[in-house]
Amino acid sequence: MSSSNGNPTRRNVLRGALAAGGAVMTAGAARAAGDPAITEIQTWNQALGDGVDARPYGTPSEFEAHVKRRNVEWLTADPVSSVNFTPLHELDGIITPNGLCFERHHAGIAEVDPAKHRLMINGLVDTPLVFTMQDILRFPRENRVYFLECAANSGMEWRGSQLNGCQFTHGMIHNVMYTGVPLRLLLEEAGVKTSGKWVMPEGADASAMTRSIPMEKALDDCLVAFKMNGEALRPEQGYPLRLVVPGWEGNMWVKWLRRLEVGDQPWHHREETSKYTDLLADGQARRFTWEMDAKSVITNPSPQAPILHGAGHTVLSGLAWSGRGTIPRVDVTLDGGNSWHAARMSGPSFEKSLHRFYYEFDWDGSPLLLQSRAHDSTGYVQPTKDQLREVRGVNSIYHNNGIQTWHVSESGVAENVEIS
Amino acid sequence: MSKFLKFTAISLCLCSPAFADGFGLGRPALPDEIAAWDIDVRPDGQGLPEGRGDVWTGEEVFAEKCAICHGDFGEAVGRWPVLAGGQDTLTDERPVKTIGSYWPYLSTVYDYVNRAMPFGDARSLEADEVYAITAYLLFVNDVVEDEDFELSHENFLDVALPNAANFFMDDRETTEYAAFRGDVCMENCKDTVEITKRAAVLDVTPEETKARQLREAVAAVKNTAPKADAEVVAAAEVAAEPVAKTADPEMIAAGEKVFSRQCKSCHQVGAGAKNRSGPILTSVVGRAAGEVEKFRYSKPLVAAAEGGLVWTEGELVLFLSNPKKYLKGTRMSFRGLKDEADARAVIAYLRSVAEE
Numbered sequence: 001m002s003s004s005n006g007n008p009t010r011r012n013v014l015r016g017a018l019a020a021g022g023a024v025m026t027a028g029a030a031r032a033a034g035d036p037a038i039t040e041i042q043t044w045n046q047a048l049g050d051g052v053d054a055r056p057y058g059t060p061s062e063f064e065a066h067v068k069r070r071n072v073e074w075l076t077a078d079p080v081s082s083v084n085f086t087p088l089h090e091l092d093g094i095i096t097p098n099g100l101c102f103e104r105h106h107a108g109i110a111e112v113d114p115a116k117h118r119l120m121i122n123g124l125v126d127t128p129l130v131f132t133m134q135d136i137l138r139f140p141r142e143n144r145v146y147f148l149e150c151a152a153n154s155g156m157e158w159r160g161s162q163l164n165g166c167q168f169t170h171g172m173i174h175n176v177m178y179t180g181v182p183l184r185l186l187l188e189e190a191g192v193k194t195s196g197k198w199v200m201p202e203g204a205d206a207s208a209m210t211r212s213i214p215m216e217k218a219l220d221d222c223l224v225a226f227k228m229n230g231e232a233l234r235p236e237q238g239y240p241l242r243l244v245v246p247g248w249e250g251n252m253w254v255k256w257l258r259r260l261e262v263g264d265q266p267w268h269h270r271e272e273t274s275k276y277t278d279l280l281a282d283g284q285a286r287r288f289t290w291e292m293d294a295k296s297v298i299t300n301p302s303p304q305a306p307i308l309h310g311a312g313h314t315v316l317s318g319l320a321w322s323g324r325g326t327i328p329r330v331d332v333t334l335d336g337g338n339s340w341h342a343a344r345m346s347g348p349s350f351e352k353s354l355h356r357f358y359y360e361f362d363w364d365g366s367p368l369l370l371q372s373r374a375h376d377s378t379g380y381v382q383p384t385k386d387q388l389r390e391v392r393g394v395n396s397i398y399h400n401n402g403i404q405t406w407h408v409s410e411s412g413v414a415e416n417v418e419i420s
Numbered sequence: 421m422s423k424f425l426k427f428t429a430i431s432l433c434l435c436s437p438a439f440a441d442g443f444g445l446g447r448p449a450l451p452d453e454i455a456a457w458d459i460d461v462r463p464d465g466q467g468l469p470e471g472r473g474d475v476w477t478g479e480e481v482f483a484e485k486c487a488i489c490h491g492d493f494g495e496a497v498g499r500w501p502v503l504a505g506g507q508d509t510l511t512d513e514r515p516v517k518t519i520g521s522y523w524p525y526l527s528t529v530y531d532y533v534n535r536a537m538p539f540g541d542a543r544s545l546e547a548d549e550v551y552a553i554t555a556y557l558l559f560v561n562d563v564v565e566d567e568d569f570e571l572s573h574e575n576f577l578d579v580a581l582p583n584a585a586n587f588f589m590d591d592r593e594t595t596e597y598a599a600f601r602g603d604v605c606m607e608n609c610k611d612t613v614e615i616t617k618r619a620a621v622l623d624v625t626p627e628e629t630k631a632r633q634l635r636e637a638v639a640a641v642k643n644t645a646p647k648a649d650a651e652v653v654a655a656a657e658v659a660a661e662p663v664a665k666t667a668d669p670e671m672i673a674a675g676e677k678v679f680s681r682q683c684k685s686c687h688q689v690g691a692g693a694k695n696r697s698g699p700i701l702t703s704v705v706g707r708a709a710g711e712v713e714k715f716r717y718s719k720p721l722v723a724a725a726e727g728g729l730v731w732t733e734g735e736l737v738l739f740l741s742n743p744k745k746y747l748k749g750t751r752m753s754f755r756g757l758k759d760e761a762d763a764r765a766v767i768a769y770l771r772s773v774a775e776e
Contacts, residue, residue, distance in 0.1 A: 072626045077489070077499035078696055080685050081539070107536065108685060120449050122458055128449035135445045161619035168625060189442040200460065206542040208535040210460060259457050267462050268525050270532040274517065277587060283510035285522075289590040293600075303619070331604065336613035340606045369613060373604065383600045391596055395515055407615060416619035420612070 066090075069102060072168060075156075080108040081207075083150065085171030088297070088319065089305040094145070094175055094347045094354045098229050101174035103236045104150055106207035110256045114240040117204065119186075119224070123262035126191030133226070133240055139181040139189075142223060144246070145353045147321045149173040149292050151249035151276055154400040157385070161405075161416040164303040169404060169416060170295075173321070175354035178244050180225030183218050186260070196262040200269075201243045204258035211252045212266035213245065217290075221246045224257060247323030247352040248290040249398070251276055281393025292323030294382050295401035296330055296357075296374035307412030311365035318343070318372050320355045325377030327355040334361065336369030336405070336419045343372065351377075368408040369419055385418060461531040465577050468530065472572035473552025475559040481549050482556050485538045485753045488697050488716075494518070494560045497716075504560040507582070520561025524584040526576065529554050539697065540685035541753050667772060675769025678762045682754070689773045698752060703774040704731050705767055720749040737763045 032039035060067065071084035083104040086096060103109075114133045122128040150172035156162045163169050187199070192215070199218040203209040213222070223244040226233060233239040238255025245252045251271055266272070266288075278286040298318040301307045307314060320327040330343040343357035357372070374382040385402030407417040461467040473481075483492060491497050494504030506516025515521075519529055534550045536542050545553070555571035558564045558579060571579070619625065679689075686698035693700040699712035710717050710725030717725070724747060729735065739746045740763040742756040757763045 070626065072624075074499075074624065074626075077501075078539075078685075107539070107542065120453065120457060121446075122449055122454050128454055129446040130449045130453065131446040138445050139443060160617040162624055164619045164625040185443075189445060191442075202457070202460070206536065206540070208459075208542065210531075210535070261458065261460065263462070263466075265462065265464070267460055267531075268528055269460070270528050270536075273525060273528050273587075274519075274523050274532075279510060279515060279517070279522075281511065284586045284588060286590050286592075287587045289592065291590075291592075293592070303625075331606070336610065338608065338610045338613065340604070340609070369615075375604075379601045380597060381601050381604055383596075387600070407618075417615045418617035420614040420616055 064090075067100070069100060070167060070171075072156075072163070081106050083152075083172060085167045086174050087167045087304075088171055088173075088299045089166050089302050091299070092317065092356070094319075094356050095229060096174035096176060096354075098176070098231065098234050098237070101148075101176065101228075101234070101237060102150070102172050104172070104250065105205070105236070106209060107205050109236045110203075110205035111235055112204055112240060112256055117240050117256075118258060119241060120259045121186060121190040121262070122259070123200075124193040124196035124264060125187075125262050126193065129190045131186070136181060136224065136226065136241065139185050141179055141181055143177055143179050144221075144223065144244070145175065145177045145348070145350045146244060146246045147173055147175045147292075147352060147354045148244075148250045148253055149295075149321070149323075151251060151289070151292070151398040154295075154402070154404075155397045157402075157416075158389070158394045158396065158400055161418050164416050166297050166299050166302040166404070167304055170297040170319075172250070173319075173354070175321075176228045177230070178223055178225040179227035179230070180223035180244060183222035183224055183243070183260075184220075186224060187218060187262070190262075192262055195264045198263045198266050200259075200261040200263060200267050201252075201254035201257055202259040202261070203238075203254045204256040209251075209254050209271065210267060210269045211254065211271055212263075212269070213252060215262075217245065217248070245290075247292060249276065249292060252290065276398060278392065278396035278398050280391075280396060286396075289399055292321070293399065293401045294320070294322035294324070294327065294374045294376035294380050296320035296327075296372040296382055297404050298332070298370050298372050298406060301370070301408055301412070301414045302406055303414045303416055306414050307363065307408060310412070311363050314361055314363040316343075316359040316361065316370065318357050320357060320372065320374040321353065322374065322376035322378075322380065323352055324380065325351055326353075327374055327376055329375040330355075330357040331373040331375075332357075332359040333371045333373075334368050337371060340373070365410055367410060368406075369417075370406045370408060370414075371403050373403055459531075459535060461527045461534070463525040463527045465527070465573075468527070468573045468576055469547045470573050471547030471551045472570055472574075473548045473550070473555055474570040475552075475555045475564070475567055477548075478552035478554070478556025478559070481545075481552050484749070484751065485541075485545075486553065488751050489539060494557060503557060507562070510583070510586070518561065519557055520563055520582065522583050523581055524587050526554065526558070526579050526581055529557060530576075538753050541755070544753070544755070667768060671765050671768045672772045673769075674762075675765035675767065675772075678757070678766050679769050682757065682762075683766065686752075686754075689770065701770055701773075705733060705736065705771050705774065707731055718747075718749055718751040720747050721751075733764070733767050736767050740766065 067087050067090040069084040069086065071079065071082060076082040084102055086100055086102040117133055119131040119136065153172035154169055157169055197215050199213045199215060200210055201213065225242055225244045226240055228237060233242055238257065241257040243254045243257050272287065278289050280286065296318055298316060300317045316332060320330045326349045330345065331340040332343045333340045341359060343359045345355060345357050347356045349355055382401060382403055388400065388402045405417050405419050406414045408414045459467065489497055489500035490503050494502065496502040502516060502518050504518050504520055506518040506521035509516045509521060523529065530550055533553055534545060538544065551571045555569055558571065559569065563579065563581065686696055687701045688694055688696060689700065689702045693702055695712065695715045699715035708725060709729040709731055710721055737760060740757045741760065743750050743752045743754050
């Protein structure tokens with residue numbers, strides 16, 4: 001479409017457009033054949049955009065407005081004590097952006113003034129202490145990437161396929177780089193007495209969340225974090241301080257952390273008796289099921305992210321994680337588990353962090369039954385949902401890490417199903 | 421050589437064992453500070469304060485402060501937690517997990533009510549009230565049968581909850597991990613594959629569903645009807661009370677802030693608003709009291725409404741300054757807005773919502 005000397009001229013462009021049947025262009029401009037995204041001048045090609053101070057704290061493009069946390073209204077009585085879900089199907093890599101990390105509050109978001117925030121350590125310690133935020137910032141810090149998964153993630157799926165979208169079936173999880181002080185250093189500062197076997201973190205919000213954590217874990221890898229992905233914790237994630245309990249259920253990661261009590265036995269508070277205990281089929285219940293077992297999910301395609309391009313080369317992508325280590329291997333099946341393929345792991349592999357996997361294949365356009373199966377570094381293999389039901393029944397609510405199945409139709413539409 | 425040794429010694433000092441004495445950060449917590457925050461109670465009774473309360477008192481407090489969500493007898497309203505009943509249902513298809521049927525320890529009830537209830541007004545109960553509520557919850561769960569039963573720090577440990585023995589320590593390591601590991605099949609693993617369950621059958625996925633659109637459409641229609649009436653009443657009232665004539669955007673914004681901090685946990689406004697612990701407040705300014713459909717008002721409020729109470733700005737200011745004083749026996753467990761300017765701002769905000 002250029003003239004013989006190589007320079008496109010208005011006349012030649014016009015001629016070419018007419019010859020090709022004529023793509024209509026905006027007023028005053030010439031016509032051209034081909035993709036209007038290329039042949040037309042777009043607003044942003046021409047006009048000036050916002051200057052540097054227009055967006056002092058940047059936000060995503062307006063075209064990404066659909067990428068957001070969503071809740072399931074019928075789940076809870078009130079949004080103040082409720083949960084919403086991370087849009088896993090819209091994300092890639094392993095890090096969850098701060099504004100998309102799912103929220104679970106028991107009394108709404110506490111808006112804490114850091115100048116008035118204190119962290120107290122009391123109980124079986126040599127010296128009960130009070131720290132200001134400035135004190136906390138003077139301890140040595142660590143940077144660690146960890147996933148936080150709610151124990152109830154996939155909890156709506158115990159009786160069968162219920163929600164159409166990995167955001168809703170698996171979205172009570174996020175993966176963040178935390179900056180914080182090892183809990184061990186804070187406890188050592190107060191001096192834990194030899195009788196101190198448990199630690200109880202408490203939140204400053206109106207639910208005053210409490211859980212009992214064994215001292216061994218508290219001294220191992222817990223952090224008292226003040227940054228997430230480099231910036232201050234978001235209010236909905238516990239600003240200015242939250243406890244990080246790597247690999248263990250999210251409820252224990254107390255937000256708006258204001259107190260740590262050391263004791264010689266667990267407290268058996270509401271969130272470790274009435275809730276977060278796993279009722280089995282025989283009426284007995286497991287307590288203190290802290291660790292999150294290995295799990296995976298295919299995020300694309302999935303019900304909220306159908307295949308729109310038709311048959312041909314297709315990228316399948318997903319996430320895998322384990323509360324006991326890394327994920328060296330994920331298997332993927334396209335045919336409901338008859339044959340499995342090794343997925344390609346990509347991105348950093350950290351302990352107790354999300355791992356990203358891909359499987360690229362040439363889709364022939366016939367229906368698919370997609371599953372992923374995670375193997376963790378301890379040799380644990382993600383079980384099927386039926387394997388879990390055999391041991392636990394269907395009333396345990398929590399810790400559903402069974403293999404997820406998506407059915408993809410000829411048209412690329414995906415649905416949450418279970419298979420034989 | 422000696423320099424090297426010296427250097428090593430300094431390096432060692434920088435390692436964590438050298439900080440056995442700590443970093444010298446923080447300050448000792450004062451006894452009163454610890455007492456202010458250390459409210460936790462354990463099954464062995466550690467942390468229980470002195471106090472006592474009986475079933476009768478508990479019923480009164482519960483009716484006033486808890487029943488709005490949990491029902492008069494702990495049966496629950498809507499999806500709020502059921503607190504009573506459910507005995508012998510733990511092996512049913514749909515177990516009902518309550519204090520009586522599931523919770524292992526009574527101390528958990530005391531601790532939780534004391535730290536987190538009433539919802540939206542935590543830490544407002546006296547120790548005697550918490551003992552009384554706990555006694556009442558034991559009564560409605562048939563754990564105690566004597567209507568005159570009094571619970572106190574002295575007899576607390578004598579009460580055992582029936583399901584305590586049915587909890588056991590996480591045993592996944594022995595019951596699951598051995599089976600969930602080892603070699604996996606990679607080829608020719610199945611003869612047939614059938615779809616056994618489908619999410620589309622249930623269609624409970626939120627957002628952009630037909631059900632949701634329908635709900636929102638219905639809510640929109642409902643909200644337009646009372647709005648017209650309220651505008652008429654509000655207009656009449658504005659004439660009588662020139663103070664509130666102009667809608668000041670700053671005042672409305674201030675009111676919205678107060679509303680979201682102090683009122684929103686119980687009251688909703690605007691399109692799609694629903695009754696929660698408190699009634700919908702859209703168009704409340706200038707409207708007759710007790711008119712929100714399907715909301716269960718307290719007896720005193722119903723009586724006041726029958727007596728012709730209209731929520732004019734003046735009445736609302738008085739009510740909001742001290743709800744319990746204004747209307748003895750109201751279910752609204754809210755201490756009140758001390759600053760009249762806050763109350764007037766909230767009213768301006770409520771008006772602005774009604775006008776939208």
